[in-house]
Amino acid sequence: MTLHLFELDADPAAPFPPPALALAEPDGLLAMGGDLSPTRFLSAYRSGIFPWFSEGEPILWWSPATRAVFRTDGVHLSSRLRRRLRTSGWTVRADSAFAEVVAGCAAPREGQAGGTWITAGMQAAYRALHALGHAHSIEVFDGDGRLVGGLFGLSFGHVFCGDSMYSVESGASSLALATLAWRLRGWGWPLIDAQVPNPHTRRLGVEAWPREAYLKALANLRDLPAEPGSWRARFGEWPVSALGDSARD
Incomplete structure (x- = not known):
């Protein structure tokens, strides 16, 4: 299976890709983009995914192999x-x-x-x-x-x-x-x-x-x-x- 970084849909209610598709390097990077609305945030956390990025970077979403x-x-x-x-x-x-x-x-x-x-x-x-x-x-x-x-x-x-x-x-x-x-x-x-x-x-x-x-x-x-x-x-x-x-x- 070839894994790649997903770009999120503009709809904050759109589902996240499965965490199992996260990259191995860097560990757990799954998707980019989207927004930080409450709907998106809660959807991420309920799916085992969280945002982590620095100022000036796109929004990055993660689900590392070890929790x-x-x-x-x-x-x-x-x-x-x-x-x-x-x-x-x-x-x-x-x-x-x-x-x-x-x-x-x-x-x-x-x-x-x-x-x-x-x-x-x-x-x-x-x-x-x-x-x-x-x-x-x-x-x-x-x-x-x-x-x-x-x-x-x-x-x-x-x-x-x-x-x-x-x-x-x-x-x-x-x-x-x-x-x-x-x-x-x-x-x-x-x-x-x-x-x-x-x-x-x-x-x-x-x-x-x-x-x-x-x-x-x-x-x-x-x-x-x-x-x-x-x-x-x-x-x-x-x-x-x-x-x-x-x-x-």
């Missing part, structure tokens, strides 16, 4: 971080500072070469999805109410697809992830998609799944009942001291 997946009972924080968090005074909540978390994730990182993939257009797309109740942020605040880190991503069915995380204070993004996993586990959601493994997520317990295994799990979870909307009340507000070890083991 980074967290089990919601499998996020692990180090003993050292757990000890420090017990006296941090930090609080975790959801959907109270979405735009700020996205902007924090888009900010240049120390030692990062080049620009961010979370371009102005991507940020606008995520804000539109958040307004529709499909995109959510998990935020960590210090004892003075300052936002010190968090993560954001999309949800549908019983699936959460994490897009990015950041920390102003060391450990904040890890705590956001661990608390998200704990809350999702309580809701009966088994997995968090983390897209591509990296050294940081490996330390937190991410698993590398073959694309076919992830797509099978996705198909079983994406249509389970879950109404879009803000998670602020449903998620709750959790001082680290009130979490015990449930969100930190």
Whole structure:
């Protein structure tokens, strides 16, 4: 079979090509073009596909051969971080500072070469999805109410697809992830998609799944009942001291 890069139809509701047709080099590149409308975005994520491109590039859509997946009972924080968090005074909540978390994730990182993939257009797309109740942020605040880190991503069915995380204070993004996993586990959601493994997520317990295994799990979870909307009340507000070890083991 000869594989090639697909160009998307102008209709945002047009289906994506099957992920199995993604290129091996670069790994997972499947299609280009289209737009960043909520309809297109949700169609992509429901198909196991995500956008990833830099400023000045066309919109590129990916489904890599290996997928980074967290089990919601499998996020692990180090003993050292757990000890420090017990006296941090930090609080975790959801959907109270979405735009700020996205902007924090888009900010240049120390030692990062080049620009961010979370371009102005991507940020606008995520804000539109958040307004529709499909995109959510998990935020960590210090004892003075300052936002010190968090993560954001999309949800549908019983699936959460994490897009990015950041920390102003060391450990904040890890705590956001661990608390998200704990809350999702309580809701009966088994997995968090983390897209591509990296050294940081490996330390937190991410698993590398073959694309076919992830797509099978996705198909079983994406249509389970879950109404879009803000998670602020449903998620709750959790001082680290009130979490015990449930969100930190």
